[in-house]
Amino acid sequence: MRYWKKLSHKELQRRIEKALSDNVDFNTDTSLGYPASKLDDKVFYSDAPFLKDAPTLKTYVANPNHIGCHTIGSSEVAFTGTQEIEREVLRVLAVDVFKCKEEQYDGYIAPGGTEANIQAMWVFRNYFENHFNAKNNEIAILASEDTHYSIPKGSNLLNIDLFSIPVEFENRVINVNVLDDIVKKAKENGKKYFIVITNMATTMFGSVDDMNIYTSVLEKYDLPYKLHIDGAYGGFVYPFSNKESTLNFANPKVSSITIDAHKMLQAPYGTGIYLCRKGLIENVLTKEAEYVEGMDLTLCGSRSGANAIAVWMILFTYGPYGWYEKVSILQMRTNWLCKQLDELGIKYFREEKMNIVTIHAEYIPEDIAVKYHLVPQKHGKGNKWYKVVVMDHVEIDNLMQLTDALKELR
Numbered sequence: 001m002r003y004w005k006k007l008s009h010k011e012l013q014r015r016i017e018k019a020l021s022d023n024v025d026f027n028t029d030t031s032l033g034y035p036a037s038k039l040d041d042k043v044f045y046s047d048a049p050f051l052k053d054a055p056t057l058k059t060y061v062a063n064p065n066h067i068g069c070h071t072i073g074s075s076e077v078a079f080t081g082t083q084e085i086e087r088e089v090l091r092v093l094a095v096d097v098f099k100c101k102e103e104q105y106d107g108y109i110a111p112g113g114t115e116a117n118i119q120a121m122w123v124f125r126n127y128f129e130n131h132f133n134a135k136n137n138e139i140a141i142l143a144s145e146d147t148h149y150s151i152p153k154g155s156n157l158l159n160i161d162l163f164s165i166p167v168e169f170e171n172r173v174i175n176v177n178v179l180d181d182i183v184k185k186a187k188e189n190g191k192k193y194f195i196v197i198t199n200m201a202t203t204m205f206g207s208v209d210d211m212n213i214y215t216s217v218l219e220k221y222d223l224p225y226k227l228h229i230d231g232a233y234g235g236f237v238y239p240f241s242n243k244e245s246t247l248n249f250a251n252p253k254v255s256s257i258t259i260d261a262h263k264m265l266q267a268p269y270g271t272g273i274y275l276c277r278k279g280l281i282e283n284v285l286t287k288e289a290e291y292v293e294g295m296d297l298t299l300c301g302s303r304s305g306a307n308a309i310a311v312w313m314i315l316f317t318y319g320p321y322g323w324y325e326k327v328s329i330l331q332m333r334t335n336w337l338c339k340q341l342d343e344l345g346i347k348y349f350r351e352e353k354m355n356i357v358t359i360h361a362e363y364i365p366e367d368i369a370v371k372y373h374l375v376p377q378k379h380g381k382g383n384k385w386y387k388v389v390v391m392d393h394v395e396i397d398n399l400m401q402l403t404d405a406l407k408e409l410r
Contacts, residue, residue: 004092006319015085016055016309022081023064034078038063056310064305069281069297071106076293079305086308092315094275097239098257100249107275109261109308111300113232114150116258116274119284119299120228121154121195123256123276126283127226128193136160140186142214143197144174146205148230151197160195172207172349176217183217194218194225200247200257201234204377204387205349206356208238208247215253228256232272234354235259240327241353255280261311266392271307326392330355333399334390340403344410355390363406372402 007015024031026038027046038046039061051058064079066086075083086109094105110116121141128134141162143151155162163182166175183194196218198211211227218225229247231238236259239245248254256276261267281297289296318326334355341348347360364374364386377385388394388402 001096001320003088004096004315004320006322007316009317012313012316013053013055016059016313019081019085019309020059020062020064022084023062024078026062031078036063036065056306056313059306059309060304062306065302066109066305066308067292067296067298067302068294069106069108071108072281072295072297074294082305082309085312086305089308089312089315090273090275093259093273094249096320097235098248098275100275100277104278105249105275106278106281106297107273108298109303109311110272110274110298111270111303111307112262113148113230113258113260113272114153115299116260116272117148117150117197117228117230117232118154118157119274120256120258120276121151121158121160122299123280123283124195124226124228125158125160127280128224130283132193132224134193138190138192139195140191140193141195141197142179142183144172144199144202144209146172146202146207147197147199148203148232151230161191167207170349172202172205174209174213176213179213180217180220183221183223187221187223192223194223196225196227198227198229198247199234200229200231200238200245201351201354201356203233204356204375204385205358206234206351206354207349208234208351208354211247211251211253226255227253228258229254230258232258232260233263233356235273236261236264236323237327237330237355238353240324241331249275249277261307261314264391265311265314267310267314268307270304271311273311327355330390330392333394333396336396337388337390337399337403340399341406344403344406346406349385356387357390358385358387361385365409368402368405371405 044061046061064082068075070083070087090107094100125139128139136159139160141155141160144167145164146167152162165179167173196214198209200208259273261271261273262269284297286296337357338350346363349358361384369386374386376383
């Protein structure tokens with residue numbers, strides 16, 4: 001690891017204090033032109049004594065706006081201190097975790113994985129339009145049927161056709177023969193350019209796609225494509241549990257990656273991360289945002305700098321080895337649950353390196369699903385799966401309550 005390390009609480013606090021001091025201070029600085037300020041003092045007491053020991057909360061009160069993209073060009077000078085913190089987060093993730101070459105990435109901390117996924121599709125659509133004069137009806141999205149709902153949402157917003165690829169019921173593997181047929185027919189019907197969504201752990205199953213299944217079919221038909229990895233769930237687990245993973249920027253076929261910090265990293269909700277290779281994000285420049293210093297390259301525009309601080313605090317509190325240990329503990333707990341289910345003869349799906357166990361619904365009575373807050377694949381009639389997500393708060397004692405309840409049914 002080049003940039004990711006563990007820092008003491010005092011080191012963390014000093015770094016955030018320095019970042020905030022480099023930002024505009026709405027209490028003392030004469031700042032007349034910004035449609036922004038700190039949080040309202042009548043509601044949020046900015047001089048509360050506990051804030052001096054809570055740098056993330058102090059940043060929320062200071063309310064920095066991280067509008068724009070801080071890995072390329074200039075940015076709003078009022079928030080240079082916390083923008084640098086965001087750059088540090090992106091550098092750790094791009095270089096240390098996802099193996100990108102130095103300074104060969106762009107990205108930003110988005111308001112969630114849904115936006116980050118849509119940002120990726122938006123960038124690729126415009127890339128094909130700008131570089132190949134493609135029309136919308138010549139561009140298509142390929143994604144498995146287990147893919148997150150943000151992909152059909154983006155398809156609708158961007159007016160691009162989405163082809164949903166079936167997976168095998170038991171192992172959730174993409175059906176390559178059906179994929180081949182779909183791509184062949186799409187090409188015959190005028191599709192020339194493809195946006196591929198590869199899952200690094202689907203939300204329901206934790207399943208990880210083999211990206212080579214997509215790329216081999218598209219290359220067989222000599223079709224241009226851009227590939228995005230949706231690691232919104234798995235991005236803070238899979239690279240640590242599977243050291244052999246090729247779902248990263250060391251693989252030249254990968255163009256962008258989404259990660260969610262508000263899932264496994266336990267950052268505040270509304271904290272996603274978008275990363276892409278250099279030379280791509282410029283395709284979504286909004287030239288009309290002339291009052292914004294720098295380039296407006298994000299879907300959301302204004303966004304909270306405090307979310308960047310929260311991610312930075314978590315990453316540098318643990319350090320890489322502390323985080324690896326945390327993931328390893330979750331893996332151990334997941335292994336324990338799978339062993340119990342095996343002994344009970346209960347069928348389930350589990351990606352070996354992930355911490356989601358998805359159980360056949362036939363083994364889970366509704367009262368047990370409700371009692372333990374198991375999430376169904378589909379609410380209402382026709383549900384075939386319930387999932388257990390082994391998060392930080394889910395200890396073996398909690399899992400044992402579920403397995404004991406299932407034993408009583410045998």
